[in-house]
Amino acid sequence: MASPKFRDVSTGSKSLVLIEFIIFACALIFAVYINTAFNLFRHVEIENNVIFVYAMVFALVTQLSSLALGLYNSKLRENFRGVLRRVLIAISISFFIVTIINPLYRPNELPIEALALASLINFVSTSLFRAFTFKVDFFGLNKRKVLVLGAGERASIIERRMRRDVDRQNFNIHGFVIMQGDIEDGVKHETRILLEDSLVSYALENNIDEIVVAGDERRNNLPVDELFACKIRGIEITEILDFIERETGQIAVNLIYPSWVIYSNGFASNNYLRNTLDWIFNASMAFFLMLLVWPIMLITGILIKLDEGFDAPIFYFQQRVGLDGQAFNIIKFRSMRIDAEKDGAQMASEDDDRTTKIGKFIRKYRIDELPQIYNVMKGDMGFVGPRPERPEFVQGLIKNLPYYNERHNVKPGLTGWAQLKYPYGSTEEDSLEKLKYDLYYIKHRSFLLDLLILIRTVEIVLFGKGR
Structure with a gap:
């Protein structure tokens, strides 16, 4: 398989990289401006072109740290708190690196307090920007591309219960794969897929992030080897009960089977x-x-x-x-x-x-x-x-x-x-x-x-x- 190139990266990821690079660079320029205007720290006369170079280096180091922590990974599945934690660690690492590089700029080195202020501005502005991307999903990084394995009665629950855009804020349904044993009048309005190739090939070709197992007949009908191959290639495999629970905040009682309760986390009460x-x-x-x-x-x-x-x-x-x-x-x-229940108990x-x-x-x-x-x-x-x-x-x-x-x-x-x-x-x-x-x-x-x-x-x- 060919190694990924920058041109293969999604437009959303490229835009995010570019915008955050500008944010990182501006954070340092703004910190230097505040220091010069208000004399907060040791005053250093630095030429504008030097500040510009320093800002580019500062932004590049911060961006490399962010890249190392997976903040530009389109398959990153973190909640907002998890993303903030990664942003904080990335900016802390970049602060440590730029303080090591700083003496090389003599006699134009910056006060370490100014670098700390730039890192603080960096964290606040990046956090606000990431909060905006989480809320609006302008870059399309937060939505998973989901393929449902099954198109019968169990799979139709996704179509019926999660049909509105507000119900699908975290994912897009690519389609429903028709499985042997599925009832014919299950999924009616969504895309039904009859696979002619292997599941692994189809999932990789269409950049599927998650496969939801929702077939009506599971016994001797589940492509375990292909699901395993998808799993080791980074595609998330989720049981429909867990998927509905995660996305709706409820448990689909009509789909529960005893083994799911036995093996799932939670339900413990003897603490x-x-x-x-x-x-x-x-x-x-x-x-x-x-x-x-x-x-x-x-x-x-x-x-x-x-x-x-x-x-x-x-x-x-x-x-x-x-x-x-x-x-x-x-x-x-x-x-x-007082006579509300004269005819017996009522809900x-x-x-x-x-x-x-x-x-x-x-x-x-x-x-x-x-x-x-x-x-x-x-x-x-x-x-x-x-x-x-x-x-x-x-x-x-x-x-x-x-x-x-x-x-x-x-x-x-x-x-x-x-x-x-x-x-x-x-x-x-x-x-x-x-x-x-x-x-x-x-x-x-x-x-x-x-x-x-x-x-x-x-x-x-x-x-x-x-x-």
């Missing part, structure tokens, strides 16, 4: 140290939150009385299913009429006509959930977790929805991943969609994910986007 620290954190946070919100709770209680009369109860107690399937009584501000919906006037307001801003701080203090709930359901509904959902009982492996929460991603639901289909998000949360549960959910919940409360 006693974490569970103890969780309770201490939640109880402490609940105590301080109660000190902050008790005036709001007092006003809410008064408004409920004024709205429905002084004989009407303020709180609503209801049995819910918690950790390990144990029942507990949840406490909320009453947002529905709440977004525009529920049983809601009172004040109830609509407190549900929109999540104020009705505030009394559950007491449940958090007791240890029945945490701040973040799957929302607890009523026993009347849970038994039916366990029977009809696979893996529904797994959501009881963690404590329920005041807010959760499903509440951020999915609106009120009153049907079994809605419960299935929420379950996909709940299982994703259980699998990836961490302090950082909990913090993200809490921050996003604040946004929902402040702007009245309650779900």
Whole structure:
């Protein structure tokens, strides 16, 4: 295979190299200008042509460091934090190198403080520029070119669930390869490919970055040798469950098979140290939150009385299913009429006509959930977790929805991943969609994910986007 040449590099990569070279050079020129204008460091008289040469060398060294750390690799699959880490290391290496080269410019050598300032400007400006490229993807470096191996029922989930541009921010679908055993009416609107050559040759010729395995019939039908050959040539091989999980933030319950659960990371709940620290954190946070919100709770209680009369109860107690399937009584501000369930238990919906006037307001801003701080203090709930359901509904959902009982492996929460991603639901289909998000949360549960959910919940409360 011929060695790659610069002319073979994509236009996006070439543009990125050129723009960042200008940024690096300008960083040094700007640092020298600031030093001269404000006398920040040792003053050195340097001719303009020398500064220009120094800026070119400084930019070249920084760019070579960036190149060595893979920052111009079109197949670099890093999140923004990972890219920033590489930028920081690249600029640190270049600073070390230019300080070694600096004495060679005598008598025109720069103060080391000016080089440090130039490196700082470099880091800030490059980080901002890379943030822009991540957001807009102007150079097309962040999108993977994906080939789906399969065009049947399993593969059609990608077509149905990720059909909008916003769903495909991180990838482009090259096409769906028709496999033996796929149902005929699977993928309908996307490009269907009937391979006449080997999978390896096709993937290399079309610069495929990732192959998603999504065939309906896997047994004795998977081209293992060709997938292995693609893997060792740098093409990422991903199972469709992992692909959907990564791109949508949910787990496709209808595609799960037991071996995937057994071999996948996550779903562990027997971390006693974490569970103890969780309770201490939640109880402490609940105590301080109660000190902050008790005036709001007092006003809410008064408004409920004024709205429905002084004989009407303020709180609503209801049995819910918690950790390990144990029942507990949840406490909320009453947002529905007293006779809301005269015809039996019903799931709440977004525009529920049983809601009172004040109830609509407190549900929109999540104020009705505030009394559950007491449940958090007791240890029945945490701040973040799957929302607890009523026993009347849970038994039916366990029977009809696979893996529904797994959501009881963690404590329920005041807010959760499903509440951020999915609106009120009153049907079994809605419960299935929420379950996909709940299982994703259980699998990836961490302090950082909990913090993200809490921050996003604040946004929902402040702007009245309650779900």
